[in-house]
Amino acid sequence: MDTRPLVSCIIIFLDAERFLREAIDSILAQTYDTWELLLVDDGSSDGSTAIAREVASKHPDRIRYLEHPDHVNRGMSASRNLGARASRGDYLAFLDADDVWVPEKLTEQVPLLEAHPRAAMLYGRSLIWYSWTENPDVSADHVYDLGVEPDRLIEPPRLVFLMLENRVQTPTTCNALIRRQVYEEVGGFQEAFRGMFEDQAFFIKLCLSHPVYVADACWAWYRQHEESCCAVAERSGVSRALRLPLLDWADGYFASEGIRDPWLRLALLRELVPYRYPWIAQLRKGPRHWIRGARKRMRVAFNRLTHPRSPEEPPTRGAE
Structure with missing residues (x-):
């Protein structure tokens, strides 16, 4: 038995x-x-x-x-x-x-x-x-x-x-x-x-x-x-960084096992980019930052055109 x-x-x-x-x-x-x-x-x-x-x-x-x-x-x-x-x-x-x-x-x-x-x-x-x-x-x-x-x-x-x-x-x-x-x-x-x-x-x-x-x-x-482990990592501010060894390992494992699925490779690359290429992450933020700045400047210009101030009026803080 x-x-x-x-x-x-x-x-x-x-x-x-x-x-x-x-x-x-x-x-x-x-x-x-x-x-x-x-x-x-x-x-x-x-x-x-x-x-x-x-x-x-x-x-x-x-x-x-x-x-x-x-x-x-x-x-x-x-x-x-x-x-x-x-x-x-x-x-x-x-x-x-x-x-x-x-x-x-x-x-x-x-x-x-x-x-x-x-x-x-x-x-x-x-x-x-x-x-x-x-x-x-x-x-x-x-x-x-x-x-x-x-x-x-x-x-x-x-x-x-x-x-x-x-x-x-x-x-x-x-x-x-x-x-x-x-x-x-x-x-x-x-x-x-x-x-x-x-x-x-x-x-x-x-x-x-x-x-x-x-x-x-x-x-x-x-x-x-x-x-x-999670709480300690959160308190020390390193929880996000601790994912990099796993992602690096996955990259090597995919290569060693001949994993060629393009969508899987793309998903891994998307997760690796902020760690390996932080400048690309900054570029991603760039256009949004530029657009917000352009919109602000356009609002200032529009206000100047539609509400002209007298020569004696001091400039407003946002107009200069």
Whole structure:
């Protein structure tokens, strides 16, 4: 009898003592039962290591603790890959330590992915979760537009365009369910990426070559807090600049894989222009600036012609 878990759940964490138990509890609360959980420690120095070891010791039949050699920090992509290599399930489901799943996530996702055998992955919406605090403001919680008509299979490379534009919700690690075979085919996560957008390189690789099912369902709550990578980048004013490594990587990957779709190349170039050629971006602003200046001068001239002032009248501020 095959007793392997069908779904391998992987939580990566780094100094996540504040939220880790809640993330683990959201997996323990799943209404679907055929899963294993791998807790991957990316070099924590707080109490999260002890929490993960404790939980694993209480559930040795289905929860395991992993770490990099010498307890070093290797980054999110390397930690996800470590968990995937050690896992045994046919499907992979990732969760960051500060996010949570809704109890029905796997119960609804597994049959849906099995009903669409061509789909390499499926994902739905993530709740942008502000109301987790002691003084919850539920009105701040929201979801983003998916950018495609949901509840259907999306053929490649449609989703890649949306990821390059970064204007709608595209796949996120916390709400996706991925076939292990496809994960291995595309080479897993890009370990050279550290920080923001590290997961998007993996999703670009997958969505370039495989259909993906996009569902109109919310299966994960994406916690908003001041310690997250996104919040830190926003406060430091570098969030936009952090997209450049991803775009540069995509440019090289398209070339190495022989991606010649002209519309895809154009979409990538449009995103790269402000970074590589900022003078072109300035030129784009130029005509609008010149037109506004010309209109102002025309208004001044018209006012002078229609409202001539007497020789003793001092000039108005806008007329000179």
